[in-house]
Amino acid sequence: MTITMPISTTEWLRLLLLYAHLLLSMLALARVLSADLGLVTGKLSREMLHATVHSIVWLLLGLWxxxxxxxxxxxxxxxxLLAERSKLVFKLVSVTVLTLNGALLHRLAFPVLMSDEPLNLRKSMLLAITGSLSTLHWLLAAFIGVSKPLGKLPLELLLLSYAILCVATIVGSLACIGLVRRHIMHWRSSNDPTSFIDHVIS
Ligand code: HEM
Incomplete structure (x- = not known):
């Protein structure tokens, strides 16, 4: 008597990968959103921000x-086959932008955030735009992941909606630039940079 397995090995493998992917995305989202909240409330310390950035890099690598x-x-x-799957191409575009924006955050925005230099308009805009695009893309990546019906839409429509969403996010973040600036000044003042430098050196 031969027993046929209703679930193939490849299907099991895909299931395990998807489960790992889901767990990683939950961990990453929890970290991103709690860091955002901590920055707004001033409750996130520089040490915690440093540790969060470090763990998010590894979580993003795991997601890739x-x-x-x-x-x-x-x-x-x-x-x-890839070209036939509009949702998949959309996901790849959004996570590529997420990763590039993450590199910008890392190289340009965090040094500004961590420094104690005056926050002029250009620096405030940099923080507002990269920060809001980062949150948007983390949430969007998860939304695309769970939205099966999106696959029925043509890629052109998905990309057009995506472009509108990005522009709206940038415009929204610039409209709130005064608020962003106040929150960052508050966060900086509640986190003394000298204690952070002492922590990194020690
Ligand atoms: C970094 C590169 C990434 C790649 C290449 C990728 C790719 C994929 C693929 C191929 C799927 C399966 C889609 C399907 O079966 O229709 C998926 C699902 C998913 N992805 Fe991603 N993803 C990435 C990043 C992310 C990120 C950053 C998040 C969110 C923080 C995320 C959240 C999800 C979720 C929630 C699912 C659905 C899991 C489920 O069906 O239960 N992914 N992703």
Whole structure:
């Protein structure tokens, strides 16, 4: 008597990868959103921000590895198959922008945030735009992940909606620039930079 398994090994593998991907995304979102909240309320210390950034880099790397492994199982990276899946291409565009924006945050925005230099308009705009785009893209990546019906829409429509969403987020963050500036000044004043430098050196 031969027993046929109703779930193939590849399906089990995909399921485990998707589960790992889901857990990583939950951890990453929890960290991103609690860091955002901590910055707004002034309750996030410089040490905590430093640790959060470090862990988010690793979580994003895990999301890339598990996400690309799922895509490999589904399509073998065949361009023709990829082109047929509008939701997948949309997800790849959004996580690529998320990663590039993360690099900008890391290289340009965090040094401004951590320093004690006066916050002029240019620096405030940098923090507001990169910060709001980061939150948008983390939430969007999770939304695309769980939204099966999005796959029914053509890629052009998805990308157009995405562009409108990005522009609206940038305009919204610039409209709130005064508020952003006040929150950052408050956060800086409630977190003494000298104690942070002492912590990093020790
Ligand atoms: C960094 C590169 C990433 C890649 C290559 C990727 C790729 C994928 C793929 C291929 C799926 C399966 C989609 C399907 O079966 O229809 C998926 C699902 C998902 N992704 Fe991602 N993803 C990435 C990042 C993220 C991020 C940053 C988040 C959110 C913080 C996220 C959250 C999710 C969620 C919640 C699901 C649905 C899981 C489920 O079906 O239970 N992903 N992702």
């Amino acid at each position: 590895v598990s996400g690309l492994a799922i895509i490999w199982l589904d399509t073998g990276f065949d361009p023709a």
